[in-house]
Amino acid sequence: MNGLDALHFIRPLWLYLLPLALLLPWWWQRSRRPAGDWARVCDPHLLRWLSVEQGGGSHPARRAGPWLAGLALLTALVALAGPSWQKLPDASWSARDARVIALDLSRSMLAEDLRPNRLTRARFRLADLLESTEEGQVGLVSYAGDAYVVSPLTNDMNTIANLLPALQPDIVPVAGSRADRALALAAALLERSGFNRGEILLVTDSADSRDAARARELRDAGIHTSVLAVGTPDGAPIPSGGGFVNDRAGNVVIARLDRSALRAVADAGGGRYTELGAAAVAETPWLEQEGSEFTRRDDALGERWKDAGPWLVLLLLPLALAAFRRGLFFVLPLLLLNGLALPRDAAAGWWEDLWQRKDQQAWRALAGEDAARAAALAEDPELAGEAWYRSGDYGNARQAWARSPSADAHYNRGNAMARLGEYEAALAAYDEALALQPDMPDALHNREVVERLRQEQERREQEQQQSDQGETGEGESSGEQQQGENSEPSEGQQGDEQQQDGQQDGEQQGEQQESAEQQEGDQQGEPQTDYAEAWSAEDAQAMEQWLRRIPDDPGGLLRRKFRNQHLQRGAPDDESETW
Incomplete structure (x- = not known):
């Protein structure tokens, strides 16, 4: 079998474009005039002074240009078709x-x-x-x-x-x-x-x-x-x-x-x-x-041929050098890479838009801890809500999640409103999430936490109102007592000082108790705790020590496995020679 019989094209559909290699020189010569448009307005004997040639005296290099272009196109098409005459080793x-x-x-x-x-x-x-x-x-x-x-x-x-x-x-x-x-x-x-x-x-x-x-x-x-x-x-x-x-x-x-x-x-x-x-x-x-x-093999690739097309591309290098001399290959990279050399902010993100959707760019920014940029790019309301939530803007996060009817969106909206202190609205959002997905454990847990926060908030408001009313009544009675005891100023003053000292002590104790209750409420009521931030080096060390205490014994697993099989077989006795 000679070489022509062994010739094989891996991608033969590219050969249908071979007529273009003949049409290109014809179109080149037809569309290009030797003297350009000057021949229409100038006398023939003046054209030589304008450095343009007359119709019959074209330079040989110019006559060869169209045919070189056709040859380059022919070579490129044959290379794309994947000529091959040698099979690769069968790995099937x-x-x-x-x-x-x-x-x-x-x-x-x-x-x-x-x-x-x-x-x-x-x-x-x-x-x-x-x-x-x-x-x-x-x-x-x-x-x-x-x-x-x-x-x-x-x-x-x-x-x-x-x-x-x-x-x-x-x-x-x-x-x-x-x-x-x-x-x-x-x-x-x-x-x-x-x-x-x-x-x-x-x-x-x-x-x-x-x-x-x-x-x-x-x-x-x-x-x-x-x-x-x-x-x-x-x-x-x-x-x-x-x-x-x-x-x-x-x-x-x-x-x-x-x-x-x-x-x-x-x-x-x-x-x-x-x-x-x-x-x-x-x-x-x-x-x-x-x-x-x-x-x-099940994943066999079948018959494979060695592609010789890349080697034909080397034949295009001399033609490329000639085109480079004329300036084409020098200007073309500058035109293509002009946008790449500009800063990305000035390009308004057009390069990223070519390859990724806005939501994909937002996910990438969110993974890079750039929550503000992710919020600006995200088109999906749930993704935008997560970006706003991570950036600390719980108001916009609530509005973004409100545009989505899913159970997760209602749950996350409840978290955002709980962060804002809107406990009643947060409970309503959790209820909507549980109506769509009753077995959502996070929503159940956070609802209990927010309910305790709401009760604690109501208790504080009631205590604050009672404290305000008590202070107002004590102030009025103190004024009347001072007006009625002018005959004994020393005793009245001493009584007022003791009363003021008692009020100050009571207020200080009330403030300390309120501060302690507030700290306890903050610790219990914060929904969706950020465990990554709360995780300390001591916690990591304790977890590592706890994991080390877990037995890692493959022998024990095999021992139990063999024991079960031994019982399933009727528990045969030991041999007479146990060694």
């Missing part, structure tokens, strides 16, 4: 590798022949495997006397890696080491995920004939079993509390690596056998390499 397929890890959580995995112990080294190795896995899906099963699913098949390796530190022998409710049950559960996990074949990696330190028989069954079903042996042939005792695990005869149990039994499982399952010993292991424990099976 993804690896369909299905793998399940079966991790032994029996007590023998706590043996310390590997430092710090076998289980910790196994978790480190599995974390490295998960980090190096780029495609496919991986699941995780843990087992001791019974098997449990830690994570179903997933392509999110970080999820499984985050669960590895929580895997300890004490989260499994049944003691023992039943790898055959783990293999069966892993196979069921593959089947439920829709995979006809896959691979299981058994991470353990011991096995028996039941495990080899189950691995052979799975091999016949298309599921291979590989083994990652953990430990050393010399072994080590199993820590238990302050001592070690003992058998029924009272002897200390030495957990040794059973190589022959584990090799038998790997051979029966058609997988690979590797060991995790004291030395570092670089080889992969999986039988098949990653990407051995593929499937078409």
